[in-house]
Amino acid sequence: xxxxxRLVRQNYxxxxxxxxxxxxxxxxxxxVLTAVLTHADRLRHxxxxxxxxxxxxxxxxxxxxxxxxxxxxxxxxxxxxxxxxMTLLTGLE
Amino acid sequence: xxxxxxxxxxGAGPAxxxxxxxLVDAGIKPVVVDEAPLxxxxxxxxxxxxxxxxxxxxxxxxxxxxxxxxxxxxxxxDRIDYRPRTLAWNIRDNIADVMTDGRGGRIPxxxxxxxxxATDRVLPIPGWTLPGVFTLGGAQIxxxxxxxAIGEQIVFLxxxxxxxxxxxxxxxxxxxxxxxxxxxxxxxxxxxxxxLLLYPGIVVRGIRYVADLMARGVKVRFGIxxxxxxxxxxxxxxxxxxxxxxxxxxxxxxxxxxxxRSETQLADLAGCQFVFDKRDRAWQPVCDGAGRSSKPGIYxxxxxxxxxxxxxxxxxxxxxGLALIEDCGFPVDKVRIEVLExxxxxxxxxxxxLEQAFPFPESLVRSLADDVLxxxxxxxxxxxxxxxxxxxxxxxxxxxxxxxxxxxxxxQGRVCGSGAAEILAHASGRSLExxxxxRSQPPIKPLPLDLSSDGEAA
Numbered sequence: 135x136x137x138x139x140r141l142v143r144q145n146y147x148x149x150x151x152x153x154x155x156x157x158x159x160x161x162x163x164x165x166v167l168t169a170v171l172t173h174a175d176r177l178r179h180x181x182x183x184x185x186x187x188x189x190x191x192x193x194x195x196x197x198x199x200x201x202x203x204x205x206x207x208x209x210x211x212x213x214x215x216x217x218x219x220m221t222l223l224t225g226l227e
Numbered sequence: 228x229x230x231x232x233x234x235x236x237x238g239a240g241p242a243x244x245x246x247x248x249x250l251v252d253a254g255i256k257p258v259v260v261d262e263a264p265l266x267x268x269x270x271x272x273x274x275x276x277x278x279x280x281x282x283x284x285x286x287x288x289x290x291x292x293x294x295x296x297x298x299x300x301x302x303x304x305d306r307i308d309y310r311p312r313t314l315a316w317n318i319r320d321n322i323a324d325v326m327t328d329g330r331g332g333r334i335p336x337x338x339x340x341x342x343x344x345a346t347d348r349v350l351p352i353p354g355w356t357l358p359g360v361f362t363l364g365g366a367q368i369x370x371x372x373x374x375x376a377i378g379e380q381i382v383f384l385x386x387x388x389x390x391x392x393x394x395x396x397x398x399x400x401x402x403x404x405x406x407x408x409x410x411x412x413x414x415x416x417x418x419x420x421x422x423l424l425l426y427p428g429i430v431v432r433g434i435r436y437v438a439d440l441m442a443r444g445v446k447v448r449f450g451i452x453x454x455x456x457x458x459x460x461x462x463x464x465x466x467x468x469x470x471x472x473x474x475x476x477x478x479x480x481x482x483x484x485x486x487x488r489s490e491t492q493l494a495d496l497a498g499c500q501f502v503f504d505k506r507d508r509a510w511q512p513v514c515d516g517a518g519r520s521s522k523p524g525i526y527x528x529x530x531x532x533x534x535x536x537x538x539x540x541x542x543x544x545x546x547x548g549l550a551l552i553e554d555c556g557f558p559v560d561k562v563r564i565e566v567l568e569x570x571x572x573x574x575x576x577x578x579x580x581l582e583q584a585f586p587f588p589e590s591l592v593r594s595l596a597d598d599v600l601x602x603x604x605x606x607x608x609x610x611x612x613x614x615x616x617x618x619x620x621x622x623x624x625x626x627x628x629x630x631x632x633x634x635x636x637x638x639q640g641r642v643c644g645s646g647a648a649e650i651l652a653h654a655s656g657r658s659l660e661x662x663x664x665x666r667s668q669p670p671i672k673p674l675p676l677d678l679s680s681d682g683e684a685a
Binding site for chain 1: 262269274275276279347358359360361362364369370375377400401402461479480604605606636638672675
């Protein structure tokens with residue numbers, strides 16, 4: 135279930151991306167964190183116990199909101215602006 | 228002469244922007260680096276794109292200050308070397324290592340003003356790593372900068388002025404606030420009456436936030452103890468204890484924090500001396516009233532030195548800028564300096580009162596169960612820390628890090644460091660001061676391995 139509830143920018147231009155292969159739509163002005171968490175309940179899984187994580191500080195400090203891209207990069211979701219065509223992975227089958 | 232002065236300002240929040248303004252007014256052109264795409268810091272953070280909200284909607288009573296600060300930065304653009312989206316990840320002798328949009332660089336400087344700000348201070352509690360739990364600052368940024376609520380039924384938990392401000396902002400924005408749970412007792416709030424003499428506006432506003440929340444039927448509780456945040460893969464509820472009785476509330480999000488902690492890593496890497504600050508319960512860089520650190524040429528301003536708030540940061544930024552100008556042998560306005568220092572002192576008196584009104588929950592540190600995760604990155608439990616401390620007679624935070632990996636992960640101890648110090652101090656029977664502070668390591672934040680370099684980014 136989605137974590138974040140969008141209160142503004144409801145009708146802003148759509149920005150398409152995929153999350154774990156599923157087509158999703160964010161809005162212009164979204165960070166990756168906002169785009170993902172308005173669709174899903176997690177960004178990644180923790181390194182050791184593989185428990186779901188969805189960020190914490192939202193200001194680039196805690197490093198909890200890393201998400202994988204299909205080309206093998208790891209981006210900090212709270213500080214990265216959503217771009218059309220991003221292919222994002224939460225990292226667990 | 229002035230061309231040879233090449234100051235660097237790190238951080239474009241209230242302190243950094245006012246410092247830059249002071250330098251520009253003296254005919255000096257600083258380099259200003261800031262991690263965010265737009266200036267203002269966290270408190271006056273700007274949206275990536277405009278939306279249907281006004282500045283008043285975003286910043287409330289502080290809208291005037293926010294707008295003024297943004298305007299100042301915009302007006303300085305041609306007279307400063309402004310580098311947004313730039314992380315300063317190391318400082319060595321007169322050089323800062325930076326990364327802008329994935330490209331590395333080096334910025335040489337003659338002087339540096341560190342205005343690195345603060346983040347939420349947290350303690351680990353059961354369930355705090357669940358999706359749906361965010362810091363109070365994080366909850367505020369989701370709303371302010373992205374126009375999103377962190378959930379449909381939100382509990383705000385912890386203590387500090389931000390607890391009520393964020394809850395009130397959510398309520399005003401149309402979010403559903405299920406409860407505001409303050410670990411500080413109601414009796415502590417009477418300290419604020421003394422604050423009325425110093426800053427009546429701030430105190431009255433705080434009281435209004437609480438009254439507004441209660442009038443809308445929001446459950447507001449004082450002197451509670453958090454028991455656990457419940458949920459399997461995301462937040463489902465929260466349990467707290469009030470005078471010995473456990474209470475449960477259903478919720479899908481929690482905003483959580485106990486005031487703020489300073490971002491001091493760059494000051495540490497720059498070689499500044501630190502001193503233990505009882506009020507902030509942390510080791511902070513040594514700083515005189517003018518913003519001078521223990522090292523010549525290195526200046527400090529704002530919440531990155533000592534938690535003092537945004538108004539104080541603006542004053543301290545300007546004061547540090549003037550100190551730098553003075554130290555270069557250029558004339559400064561002595562009357563202005565007196566005014567700044569008087570106002571800064573007044574803020575410090577008020578911060579002392581705030582600390583008494585929102586005391587840190589020391590008893591929580593003692594009651595936390597062993598199985599609670601302390602270090603989110605390396606997933607080290609409180610029990611692991613306690614037993615290691617006993618078994619190996621650890622009395623120092625860096626020893627603890629070496630043995631347990633607490634603070635060794637991607638956040639470099641930003642999130643767990645203050646909690647780890649509290650838990651180690653309690654477990655080892657030492658004072659917080661005695662257990663010390665985590666040594667900072669470059670890079671202070673993760674960098675991509677393929678960081679390409681432009682060489683000197685000057």
